[in-house]
Amino acid sequence: MKQPSDSAIIELYFARDEGAIAQTDRKYRRFLLSIARNILHDAHDSEECLNDCYLDVWNAIPPERPDHFKAFLATVIRRKAIDRYKATCRKKRVPSELTASLSELEDILTDRNGVQSALEDIELARLIDDFVRKLPNRQMYIFMSRYYAARPIAQIASRLGCSQSTVNKEIASIKRNLKQKLESEGYPI
Amino acid sequence: MTKDHFSDAVTQIGSDLVERFCSMDERLERKRTKRRTYLKWGTAAACLLLAIGMTFALKSHNDLPADIDSIAWCTQDGVYESNIVFSPWNGWHHNYALNEQLTHGDADSYIAIRVTPNMSYPHSTEWNDFHTIESLNQEAQKFANAGACAIVKNHRLFIFVTREQLKTLAIEDKDRYKLLFAKQRSYEHKEGDIPTLANDVTGFQYEKFSFDLSYGKYETPKSDEELIDMLNKMIREGQFDTDRLSFIIHSDEFLTEDVFADMHFESLYIAKYIKSCYESVLYENINLEALKALSNHPSITSITVYLDIAELEPA
Missing domain, CATH: 1.10.10.10 (Winged helix-like DNA-binding domain superfamily/Winged helix DNA-binding domain)
Structure with missing residues (x-):
């Protein structure tokens, strides 16, 4: 099935149509999860991070109307993942790719x-x-x-x-x- | 600056930059998939080549009928009579020469038949298309499985069957094939009847020669002896459906016909502007001394030798 365009998905957010999240998930789930997983190295945490990301995006659009939807999503999931990473790091050392890259x-x-x-x-x-x-x-x-x-x-x-x-x-x-x-x-x- | 400061700063990188990264990422991923596809198809092609080699070897080991002397070959001159249309013989489409053999020929004789399947059939000198070779080998396998002696030679499929065998040959979709009475060289086929050039001429400029011995893969002789061996090899290769060698000669200057007078060429085409000529000669008329003289001609830069495969049907 053909993927909807980014602008069509953004319109769904503006119409407060919950299908917007489903469409975002269908189109970008793999990409977003890969960012979260690389930072967190935990499937469960990454999944939660993804859900948090969707909620943030739902709350942000409107009023925001991102020019680059994919980049916008990447920024949100990265923030979420980094926040979670920091929280986890306070308790233990996380064997994440982010730890390695920062080292x-x-x-x-x-x-x-x-x-x-x-x-x-x-x-x-x-x-x-x-x-x-x-x-x-x-x-x-x-x-x-x-x-x-x-x-x-x-x-x-x-x-x-x-x-x-x-x-x-x-x-x-x-x-x-x-x-x-x-x-x-x-x-x- | 701590790790947190750094990672927070990286998170704030402009969305246009993230977008640039995302699109480059997508492009690279597509390229990587393509690379993997090439690798996959490259491996498949290598396997296919191996399969082709094995299939060809299999076909080559298919023995001709034992009573080889009774094989009926086409002795006509290859003139195509396009106006004569014959109704299919037991479901087989065939040409005018074969019709005579099928209806009036000796029932016990093996008939040499060239099978033309309805498929993309490249020209004789353009056989780098392994897909087509593989298809032809698969066709040969069908006929071999049905009990015919099938041989792929000079990129053509030949079968050797008696009239009775052909009548009952279990091949599906007979409509897809056209049977032609295979032409052999101008004399009757007998073991040892293939002319062999005496290997006693020396003094060629052999480095000017290249032989198309394996359809697109050229070989250059390293000695006079090897040159004549290659000519003989090519003559043997042309055992079926072939009765000529062709020479394409390139030169530094325009050559006149008299340069080729002793070569007994049946046809001679001299291209004025590209300084090359195309000639064909019957095996038995090959004059090694004349060929040597050509190779030593100061203007001639290269001589490429091909098999010229005679056609019984229009090109």
């Missing part, structure tokens, strides 16, 4: 809970957004796959049709450049 950035990140103002958070978000935007397509894809969707290296390599060591090399180069960028912008590391 790669140890030379940039610290474990110290230093005082960081809300303004610095906004500045960091802007810097990273700006950095990723200026990356070549391939590196942008690797960065987003690894740090946004928390995908395993093997999966990224398979998508790109290259070896894992090639992806690792590209990640090392991205990290180097990110560190340089943050330092040059005077962001405290």
Whole structure:
């Protein structure tokens, strides 16, 4: 059966038609679950996360009318998954791909809970957004796959049709450049 | 900056960037699926090749009828009489030459029949289509299973059956096939009757030659002796339905007909602008000394040798 377009699904949300969630689920369930699972590494948690995501989307649209529905959903599920990840992490160490991907950035990140103002958070978000935007397509894809969707290296390599060591090399180069960028912008590391 | 700060910042990446990532992801996934498909089909093709090889070997081991001397071949010159239409013989569609054999020929003789199935049938020099070869082999298998001696040769399907066998041959959809009385070379077939060129001529510029020995896969001889062996091999290959070798000759300059005078070519076509010519010669008329002279001609750059498969039906 043909999938409905994103704008048609958004119209269902605006009409407060509960079929909107069913259509979203049919079209994007696999994609959204993959993001949640990569972060949480738990099927049950991911499923709950997905339901939370649908509820958030239901509450957000309207008034929101996202230009990129898929990206919007990805952002919501990622937020949900990260929140859940943080909550779980407080209790135990989570063997998640997110843990692994963040561990790669140890030379940039610290474990110290230093005082960081809300303004610095906004500045960091802007810097990273700006950095990723200026990356070549391939590196942008690797960065987003690894740090946004928390995908395993093997999966990224398979998508790109290259070896894992090639992806690792590209990640090392991205990290180097990110560190340089943050330092040059005077962001405290 | 802690891990939390970093992951929160990444979450706030602009939705247009996420969209770019999503669409690139979809594109790569499609490409990956395609790659997997190529891999799958590549593997399938390799298996198919193996199957073709095995099938061909199987067919080649199908023995001809023991009383080989009594095989009836078409001795007509191949003139196609398109106006004469015969009604099917026991359900088989056939041509005018075969009709004579089926109605008046010796009942106990084996008849050499070329079977043309209704399928995409590429030209003799374009046999890289393994799918078609496989289809032809499957057709041959059907006839072999029904009890006929079936041989795929020169990318054509031949069967050897008596009139009685053909009448009762259990083949479905007879409408799909056209039977032609197979033509052999211009002399009667006997074991050892295939002309062999004496391997005693030397002095060829053999590196100019290439032989289409396996339909699209060219081989270049490495010595005079190998060159003549390849010619002989090609003559043997043309045992059925074939009575000529063709030479395509490329040159640096326009060549006149007198250059080819000693080659006894039946037909000679010289293309002025592409500086090449196409010629065919009966096996028995091949003049090795003349061929040697051609290979040593300073303007001639290459000589490609093909089997010229005679047709009993219009092209």
